[in-house]
Amino acid sequence: MxxxxxxxxxxxxxxxxxxxxxxxxxxxxxxxxxxxxxxxxxxxxxxxxxxxxxxxxxxxxxxxxxxxxxxxxxxxxxxxxxxxxxxxxxxxxxxxxxxxxxxxxxxxxxxxxxxxxxPRRLPCPGADLAGVHTIRTIADIDALKRDLAQPRRVVVIGGGYIGLEAAAVLRSMGLPVTVLEAQERLLARVTSPVVSQFFLDLHRREGVDVRLGAAVRRLTGTERVVGVELASGEILPADLVVMGVGIxxxxxxxxxxxxxxxxxxxxxxxxxxxxxxxxxxxxxxxxxxxxxxxxxxxxxxxxxxxxxxxxxxxxLGVPQPYTALPWFWSDQYAVKMQTAGLCLGYDQAVVRGDASRPPFSVAYLRDGRLIAVDCLSAPKDFMAGKTLIAGQALMDPERLADPGVDLKAARISTE
The missing domain is CATH 3.50.50.60 (FAD/NAD(P)-binding domain)
Structure with a gap:
């Protein structure tokens, strides 16, 4: 044997x-x-x-x-x-x-x-054409890089973290980039409308053509992709397509x-x-x-x-239940977004600072308690937010909205 x-x-x-x-x-x-x-x-x-x-x-x-x-x-x-x-x-x-x-x-x-x-691929005609890429492995990126050897018109399908991060890098390379998002705002599954709007404005300022409510009907081409046809009937020219629609x-x-x-x-x-x-x-x-x-x-x-x-x-025989606080980050252009907690089921979103330009944060409350925070180039809020969320802190919305007030100082004492 x-x-x-x-x-x-x-x-x-x-x-x-x-x-x-x-x-x-x-x-x-x-x-x-x-x-x-x-x-x-x-x-x-x-x-x-x-x-x-x-x-x-x-x-x-x-x-x-x-x-x-x-x-x-x-x-x-x-x-x-x-x-x-x-x-x-x-x-x-x-x-x-x-x-x-x-x-x-x-x-x-x-x-x-x-x-x-x-990586999930859209169940539409043309999804397997040459020039259509996903992002999950080193091999995926190596293949994408090889395809970027010649100037390319890029269409990114998906306005989540992966799609937007790829769009930011490709745009920084000087490539013409279009982002297609089927929903009515970017990052719709993971954040609030105010943060979605910030990233929409950011990408558009950087020259990305962002299309919202843009459902894809099919990818056109024979052996290699040459375009993306939308449900509206519009066809966008594309030499290269990146799919970022989940896993x-x-x-x-x-x-x-x-x-x-x-x-x-x-x-x-x-x-x-x-x-x-x-x-x-x-x-x-x-x-x-x-x-x-x-x-x-x-x-x-x-x-x-x-x-x-x-x-x-x-x-090892020393079982301990999983209770860790979720946290995430995303780098797009010069902006680092750090998220602590999950904003599922929030009933109040409090903006700390000017939501049109970092640094600013958005704090999410449910029944007055902090459950999540999105921090746009605001690392101090992120670090403080993790502690407060873990402690189920009750917050004062008025003090919370003042970026001059330390996040921890906006906590309402229950003693």
Whole structure:
């Protein structure tokens, strides 16, 4: 029997080799776990950061080596096995093993699903034409860069973080860029109208043609994309299209194995699926949150790292529920937006400063308590906001609206 088909000693097998998987391996070793730890990643790269892909890596400010989360020898020193360029294609829960694409079988004591997701493509004609790109991996950006060798008219489909970050970088390269957003405002799922308006104005000032309420009917071309036809019938010329319309969680293998996967892998507060020996973390995990009324998936570095620590604690036998405060960031042109909390279900939005130009913040209240804050080049508000949100602080809206008042000083004492 060939070496690749030998059944290995059981331990922790991790499906995925991204941020969540890397943190899990590190936390297990820090916690004293001495068994085998194997990361199975479908990319041919060591664990690396994804957020810079649509920013510094696309803009040639960092190379691939600078994206690595750890130096190569780090994994060998901690006896973490990396099986890269591979994917788990089957899970046998009764036998407690997984099958890789090359036929190799790995047994596990614990299986941790950290596969993230793959970019969603619009279900429209022409979506698979040459010149149509997505942003998720180093290979995706490398392909996009090759396509930028000649001057291009770029259409970005999607006005979320990924689409806007890519648009900002491409526009900074001097390319003509059009952003198409099907909804009536940018970033509609994650922020308030006042912040949406700021980014709309920012991109338009930078020369981006932003179209709102712009539904795509099809992409035109024979072998390569040459245009984008809108539902209105208008055709926009395009030499290159970037789709930034979300991700599809990579959970089909677990669903086939009988696990609950309504929108990602359903887990409890300890990252356990309905199989107690299978955990899920990161972008693919549908988890309960103290900051939301319903289970949700969070696509962020913070969530990946904190859930990995929770899963490691579960494996180490010192379980601690996942209660971490969500936070995010986005860099567009010279503006850094930092968000703490989730603005789901807010009943009051309080603007701190001039919402037409940074620095300013928007604080979100529900029943008078701070639940989230968007900080536009306002790092002090971001840091203070995290503490106040975690403490469910009751706020004075009038003092909160005064940017001259420290955020913490706008708290109403309940003593």
């Amino acid at each position: 060939s070496e690749s088909f030998v059944k290995e000693t059981a331990g922790v097998v991790v499906a995925g080799a991204g941020q969540a998987a890397a943190q899990l391996a590190q936390s297990l070793r820090q916690g004293g776990y001495g068994g085998p730890v194997t990361l199975v990643g479908d990319e041919g790269f060591l664990p690396y950061e994804r957020p810079p892909l649509s920013k510094d890596y696309l803009g040639n400010k960092r190379d691939a080596a600078q994206l690595l989360l750890r130096r190569p020898e780090f994994w060998a020193e901690r006896q973490v096995t990396l099986r890269l360029g591979q994917a788990i294609v089957a899970v046998n829960r009764e036998a407690s093993n997984v099958t890789l694409a090359d036929g190799a079988i790995l047994s596990y004591e614990w299986l941790v699903w950290a596969t993230g997701g793959r 599809i969680p990579n959970v089909e293998v677990l669903a086939t194995a009988g696990l609950s996967c309504p929108n990602g892998v359903e887990v409890d507060a300890h990252c356990r699926t309905n199989d107690p020996r299978i955990l899920a973390i990161g972008d693919c995990a549908l988890h309960p949150s103290a900051h939301a009324a319903v289970p949700l998936r969070l696509e962020s570095v913070q969530n990946a790292i904190d859930q990995a620590k929770t899963a490691a604690a579960t494996i």
